[in-house]
Amino acid sequence: MNTHQDEVFNYWDKNQLVRATAGDLVDLELPEATCQYLLEVGVAPFTTRLKQLLGFDFDHLRNNRLCTLPDHFPLGDKVPEEMRSWVLIGHCFEQLLCIEAGTGNIYLLDGTPASGFLKWFVNTSVSQLMFCITKSLDCFENARQSKKASNPVPQLKASLSDIDPDAFANQVHWWPTILNEIASGQM
Structure with a gap:
């Protein structure tokens, strides 16, 4: 499992x-x-x-x-x-x-x-998708609650690429694209 x-x-x-x-x-x-x-x-x-x-x-x-x-x-x-x-x-x-x-x-x-x-x-x-979703939401919630202003995206990218390297093998795949949009304030 x-x-x-x-x-x-x-x-x-x-x-x-x-x-x-x-x-x-x-x-x-x-x-x-x-x-x-x-x-x-x-x-x-x-x-x-x-x-x-x-x-x-x-x-x-x-x-x-x-x-x-x-x-x-x-x-x-x-x-x-x-x-x-x-x-x-x-x-x-x-x-x-x-x-x-x-x-x-x-x-x-x-x-x-x-x-x-x-x-x-x-x-x-689907298991990698669920774990990436879980890690992402947890990371963004922790960043929102933190007293320090910081961009959680670089650390999250590194963490998620360790979980599912194929999802980050190309910068036009969904995860790198969406995280770049979040980091740049487009979302």
Whole structure:
């Protein structure tokens, strides 16, 4: 199981985490580790702070509406072949938050099947995503409560890149981009 499960449970109220049911996962081609994490640990509940700061809303999981991309779009047959088994779990700043079925990688998708999709790599797994979200919120809350004025982003980048190096392997991936926007005051 996830090595960061205890830290996630220490930050979030374990009973408030949103978990999948076995029925939610039927017919979805997700890696076993992804399914196990969604069943046993889950993802963050909706909070205004999470939505405002990082943009995440696991609304499809929360509302028992996990589905593949073709099931989500009226023109599902136009979804590119390599994305047909991707699973929609929510949104982030109006972009689709998806799990790539074969690998468990997390991506944001912007666009539609008709116009094409812009893919944005986020994390290597749902467990890494949850731990990065948890560490980020904790870091920003501690910085807000601190009496010293400091920018927590450089330290947070270093911490998160240790957690999921692939998420920081390219500066145009989601985490480096969003943290740079937060540090520059664009968010």
